[in-house]
Amino acid sequence: MKEKNYSRLFYYVLKRLRNATLALFRELFKPLSFLKGEDFEKCVRTKVFTSDRYDLVMKTHDFHENKKDYVESSLYPDYLFRDKETGVEFFVEVKYREKLYQDKIHWCNPSQFKRYQKYSSETPTIIAIGFGGRPKNPNQIYLVPLENIKYNALFESFLKDYLWIGKRKNILDMVKDKVYN
Template sequence: MITVIPPAKQNHLLIPDSFQKGEQFEDYVRRHLFPKAQYKLIHRTPGYLQNEKDYPESSLKPDFTLQDILNGRSFYVECKFRSALIANSYPFSKKYQLERYKSYTDLPFYLVLGLGGKASAPNQVFLLNFFDSQFAMLYKRHLNGREIQKDMAVQPSQLWKNAAA
């Protein structure tokens, strides 16, 4: 008997595990932390399969550009998931990525870090203002006081109290 794999599953098999986790965490962030009812999606970087076909320059942007529906203010969000801390640190980005992120000064820029559990259901979630923590390696001390409720929408007051840009 021959097993036929549906096209959607075939595509899923083509995506490296690290990219699958990244896309799952981005979906989690959009669905739970920045839901459609409160935040309008202005931009989302294309996924792995789209980038494999034809890599658009917009893939270099932060994962999301969102707009707070209540006050109309826009902001960037970069999403990162890690299974665990490594020696009390969280490898956030590569140096070249960090330099690129630093160029996005026109809007407030936030990092959403998921830690532990699964990318689609992290154990802990942290929200950091990028301009307060521009490091390629984040240490546990950088995360102190920045944990947010997982599975609950980020409130505008959390975003705008310390917004830069």
């Protein structure tokens, strides 16, 4: 009887080792753009739409889940939040960009823009754009109601009115910005 228990235990140890190895390789070969996006999503959740003020109602699936079996709800914006004070629900689509392209921030492609507009007609949608710095701590964060956006590429002059003035960077983050930029 003991032998059977050891073989079962050994089987599950090997299974866990295999799963851990696969997870490591999946993470190592994940596209850089997805890593940056995940970092900025975490930044938005921990600094802007914090759990003390907003309930997380829905979050789209990650790269690996969609790679195996695409989940249609991943077409929705990244987050659906509920304001704890008012009960109002709203979407947030999160985009990080390191630099301008043709003097603009290209935050999505035209088909994504149309899709977000469709969702926005039913539920208010905010586009959170992180710009410059690092995805975990961008130089600027802009929060733009989708209804105010007419194009999938935006000039900084347009975005300045939507600059989020929240918690400022601490000294450690400023030093990291100097090192990584």
